[in-house]
Every structure is written in structure tokens, then in C-alpha cells.
Amino acid sequence: MESYTAKDIEILEGLSAIRKNPGMYIGSTDSAGLHKMVFEVVDNSLDEALAGYCNNIKVIIRKDNDLEIVEVDDNGRGIPVDIHPEKNKSALEIIMTTLHAGGKFSNKNYAISGGLHGVGVSVVNALSAYCEVYSYRNGNVYYQKYIKGEPVEEVKIIGKENRKGTRVIFAPDKEIFKVNINFDLLSGRLRELAFLNKNVTISIKDERDHKKIKEKTFKFDSLAAFIDELNHGKKTFPKKPIYISSKEPKIEMELVIQYTDDNREIFFAYANNIRNDEGGVHVSGFRWGLTRAINEILKSYNKSNKKIEAFTGDDVREGLTGVLSLRVVNPQFKNQTKDKLTGSEEEDINIEQFVRQSTYDELLKYLERNPDDAKQIIERCILAYKSREAADRARQNVRKKAELAINYGMPEKLADASEKDPAKKELFIVEGDSAGGSAKQGRNREIQAVLPIRGKVSNVEKLFTTKGKEFVENKILESETIMPLLQAIGTNIGKDFNIEKLRYHKIIIMADADIDGSHIISLLLTLFYRYMPELIKKGHLYIAMPPLYKIQWNKKVYYVYSDEEKDKILDQIGRDKKVDVQRYKGLGEMNPEELWETTMNPETRKIVRVNLDDVVSAEEMVQLLMGHDSKERKKFIEENAENIDLEALTL
Numbered sequence: 001m002e003s004y005t006a007k008d009i010e011i012l013e014g015l016s017a018i019r020k021n022p023g024m025y026i027g028s029t030d031s032a033g034l035h036k037m038v039f040e041v042v043d044n045s046l047d048e049a050l051a052g053y054c055n056n057i058k059v060i061i062r063k064d065n066d067l068e069i070v071e072v073d074d075n076g077r078g079i080p081v082d083i084h085p086e087k088n089k090s091a092l093e094i095i096m097t098t099l100h101a102g103g104k105f106s107n108k109n110y111a112i113s114g115g116l117h118g119v120g121v122s123v124v125n126a127l128s129a130y131c132e133v134y135s136y137r138n139g140n141v142y143y144q145k146y147i148k149g150e151p152v153e154e155v156k157i158i159g160k161e162n163r164k165g166t167r168v169i170f171a172p173d174k175e176i177f178k179v180n181i182n183f184d185l186l187s188g189r190l191r192e193l194a195f196l197n198k199n200v201t202i203s204i205k206d207e208r209d210h211k212k213i214k215e216k217t218f219k220f221d222s223l224a225a226f227i228d229e230l231n232h233g234k235k236t237f238p239k240k241p242i243y244i245s246s247k248e249p250k251i252e253m254e255l256v257i258q259y260t261d262d263n264r265e266i267f268f269a270y271a272n273n274i275r276n277d278e279g280g281v282h283v284s285g286f287r288w289g290l291t292r293a294i295n296e297i298l299k300s301y302n303k304s305n306k307k308i309e310a311f312t313g314d315d316v317r318e319g320l321t322g323v324l325s326l327r328v329v330n331p332q333f334k335n336q337t338k339d340k341l342t343g344s345e346e347e348d349i350n351i352e353q354f355v356r357q358s359t360y361d362e363l364l365k366y367l368e369r370n371p372d373d374a375k376q377i378i379e380r381c382i383l384a385y386k387s388r389e390a391a392d393r394a395r396q397n398v399r400k401k402a403e404l405a406i407n408y409g410m411p412e413k414l415a416d417a418s419e420k421d422p423a424k425k426e427l428f429i430v431e432g433d434s435a436g437g438s439a440k441q442g443r444n445r446e447i448q449a450v451l452p453i454r455g456k457v458s459n460v461e462k463l464f465t466t467k468g469k470e471f472v473e474n475k476i477l478e479s480e481t482i483m484p485l486l487q488a489i490g491t492n493i494g495k496d497f498n499i500e501k502l503r504y505h506k507i508i509i510m511a512d513a514d515i516d517g518s519h520i521i522s523l524l525l526t527l528f529y530r531y532m533p534e535l536i537k538k539g540h541l542y543i544a545m546p547p548l549y550k551i552q553w554n555k556k557v558y559y560v561y562s563d564e565e566k567d568k569i570l571d572q573i574g575r576d577k578k579v580d581v582q583r584y585k586g587l588g589e590m591n592p593e594e595l596w597e598t599t600m601n602p603e604t605r606k607i608v609r610v611n612l613d614d615v616v617s618a619e620e621m622v623q624l625l626m627g628h629d630s631k632e633r634k635k636f637i638e639e640n641a642e643n644i645d646l647e648a649l650t651l
């Protein structure tokens, strides 16, 4: 079936533009863009897997002097090497050096391709200090090397090997990407890809530090493994997640769902391996199909249960965990970030209709064949229906009162900034009155506001899992500790959340660098993650990093933020010198000037932006750290307490 030839490749554009404007091609030159370089190559390997030719993908991170290099090795068909008739060049060279030359647009061998969204390996090549490609085809090893995207020699055969596949080795150019590769970020996404591409083994190895080699391998035999992971530690039913699949030539879907005793809904939707956090037509189709199928079953139960006419979407999704993976030709998304699927460019495809009908038909079939499961699900929905009705009444009052407080009140303890433009303003959330006092005195009054919080922020995660969403929302809105925070921030929470009302574009949590401090940070992060996730997604949430030590020597003062940094400075000064090293126990120990200089001054401080790149890991992390499984939590904290690394904080 190797029908691919060099003439199929469409040549659309040269490469020179890419290095001039990298952001346009790889999205950005920050951490997101750098890691996209890796995923771009992996996507090509996954295309081979999707086409049925590849089941093993290895990613290795290495160091070559001060360059970081990435190797992606797959056992697919290898990149074609035949000579293009007009260009008189090897297909391999064309694919590596010509934008959009992947052949994906003309190759009808596999209609649904994961890489359809990709920009091609040529972009990765152009943005690399150097790149080497090995294509294993026809028993030969074909090889070419490039510098900044330009070939340094012709494609040549460098040996014979009895394997198939492609090995791409590239060094992201330091002139373009200033950040380092993050192992956790890569491995989180690779794990997600392994869930979505069953029976493909994806491994990652980090050899940058020879003393601390990290390695992970992911392989799952069903999308249901994803649900098992998400529902780990919860009471679930049916015991085996419900699995549904449906396939047409240009569109196919897999769906796995399972109910839990927990009251929230966790749902991840994907289109061609891209997660769509804002849902879209596939999610609407699923919701319709699910609600209709369950209401259909409800009819036969209604003989004994006359009161309930029909469940709402919320009723049937309470406690539901689900993953929907759609593959479709030429998907269309709302915008560049692809958070929302809007349709397909193909005129004869109606995604919503396809997912609707497939979900309804297959789920109904399942429920009819498994009456015990059906009964349990109906009873779960009745519970949700009844508690929703009760909560609706109680909530009306609480919400009305809270809305007034948030829209018209300001917390007494807030020292606001004089600036009016929220985009220029920062809010420091400070634990404790003494640190709060120093922060108020030390701050830049024009743009920085300070809000000390007192008392314990309740663990919303624990409440969440035992009492349900509505209940917790009421509790939050009634909490004397949290309300001042909501008043200062201005956006409200949950369904009433409105980003337009945000009063500070930077919200900075400032807590001590100790166990209590990180506990408070976790509690606040959980609150934001569950009830104001958009603030995190839009990049408004930060954590301040106070220094750990103050080193004084020879009339110079160094503020030091980690033990490694301390050792480095002490080495620099010389271990024989009489140096004064002071360890800060808490923010409260610093006077206002010190606090300003070390933690608040935008010119000199260190703050970490909380990001939500890896939603799957975040979900697990929050459940683990804040949920009710205290044994699991204790284990996790014992294993990780030493190396909780704020730099790498990806909630």
C-alpha cells in the first residue's frame, strides 16, 4: 500500500518567512511554542499510527553542550525519498524544507489525519539550530542534516538497516526560544496522546542530567483507561465504563462514560487529538444524545415514578465522567487556540448530527441490554433532579445577596490602588495581618492593592466531592473569609462569573515559603481552579516567590530564592569568607522595604504564572491533594514534599 510518490507533494511556500516571523508558524516563542515544536513531530508519527503503520514512538531529550536536543523516533513508514520529477530533489528534502509539503493535502491514503492541524516538520526544521533526519525505508538508512532549515548536503544512504520508521533529531534554536524544555509538560501531553491513540506505545526519556535520568512509558489498550485514571479512588458505576464507538468514512468517534458518587461532571472533548475546553458541536451532540437516551429509558420507569416528566441536561450529567474523542476531516475551530470545535470544512459532514445520533442509538442499545446499569443510572439522575430542585430555591437568596455584596461592596481590609485601569493593576492576596501590614506600607500605591486574608480558606474540593456543586457555591458565597476576595476580584464565580468585571489583571498570591504557606496556596488554587478557571486560563493568576535567604557580604546584599542559588553565591564569594546568611522564616519577618525589594517590586521580584496547560494532570493533582482520599494524599505528599517545584507549577 505504499502508493505515495514525490509528485503528490504540493509545494506552497518557501521557508525564509518562518525564521523572520516564528510566532506566526509555531504560535509563539515562549514555552508553548517551544513544546509545540516537539508535538509537531510527534503528530507526524501519530499520523502514521492512525494510518495503521506505526505503534511505537520514542521521545528523548538530551543536551549537546548548552543546546537542548530532542529526538523523536517512530516505527512508521519512514519519510519518502524518491526524486521529485520537476524539482529533481528527494521528497525527504522537500518535506523538510518546504512549508506545507507534508503531502497531507493530497494523500488520500488516510482521510482522517491527526496532523491536519499541524504546520509540518519543515517549521520545526527552520526553527532549529540544527536538525538531522533518518528515514528507514527499503532496507536503507537515508540521512540528511540541516542548519537553521538549510540542508548542508544532499540526502544520502548512510547504511543498511532492517527497520522502518523515521528519526528526527532537532535542537530548538536558542536565538528564537529562550526557555527550557519542561519534562512534565511533555510527558503530560504524551500521556494524553497515548490515551487517545490506543495501543500506541509512547515513551519519553530525559537524559539532560545524567544523574537524574527520567523515563516514562505510556500505552493503553482502550480509551476507557482514561476514565479509570480520572475516576481513580471514587465509587463508580457501571463497574466497567460504558464504551461507544461509531465510524463513517470521514468522521468517527469514541466515547467513554461512567458515573461516580462525586457530584461534579468531568468531561474532556477532543477533535483530532486536540482538546476543546470550550466544547463545541461534538459536545452539544453528545449532551443531546445522552439526555434523550436516558429520558427514553425514564419513560419505562415512570409507571412507578409519575412525578418526573424529564431530566434536564444537568441532571443526567451530575457525577458523570466522560471522554469524547472525535476524528474528522478538516475540522474547523472558533479561533487559533482551538478551544471550541465549530464544524468541518467538508460540506457533507454534520458533526453535531453524527455525534447526536451515534450517542443516542448506541447508548440506548447499551441501556436496554443492561437493565441493572440503566436502573442505577436513572436512580442517580432522580437524586440529582431532587437535590437540584431544593438547591435552586435556597440558592436564589444566597446568590442575590452575594451579587449585591460583590457589585457594590468593598472589603474593609483592602488597601486599593489609585490607578483606575484594571489592566495596570495588581492585587496581592496576603496571608496574615503582619505580612499584610508590611505589604501595605511597602507597595507601589498607584498600581498595587493588598488584601490580607484571615482565617482558614475552606477546602472547597473536599466539600465539593461530598456535598455537590450547588451546595459548595452557596458555602463560598456565604464564607466570611472568601467574600472579601470575591469583592476585591469582582468577577463572581461559577455560572455568574464575568471576566469583564475583573478589577486586577494580575492576582498574586503571596504566602510564606513553608508548609503552611503552600497549604494556603493549594487551597486558593483549588478555589480558583474550580470556580474561576478562566482567570487561570487567561493568565491572571500568579504566585509570588519570596526569597529563602538574605546573604550579606562586603556591604552587598543578595536575596536568594533557592538552595542551589545560595550555594552558587557562597561559592562565588569564597567559602572561607565571613558571610552573613539569614534564613527567612516568613514574610512577616521582612520590613516593608525588604518585602518591596524582594517580592513586590516588578523590576526585581520573582513571580510564577499559574497555568492550566495540562488540564488532565491538574484535575488529578487537585483531586489528589485536596480531595477526600487522605491515604493517597499522604503518600503523595511524602513522596513529593522535598521537590515541590514552584517554577514548574502547572496546575
Ligand code: 0RA
Pocket (backbone or CB within 6 Å): 002, 003, 004, 041, 044, 045, 048, 074, 076, 077, 078, 079, 080, 095, 102, 103, 121, 166, 168
Ligand atoms: C510524508 C508522507 C508520508 C509519511 C511522512 C511524510 C512521514 C513524516 C514523518 C515525520 C516524522 N515521522 C514521520 N513519518 C512519516 C507517507 C509515506 C508513504 O506513503 O509511504
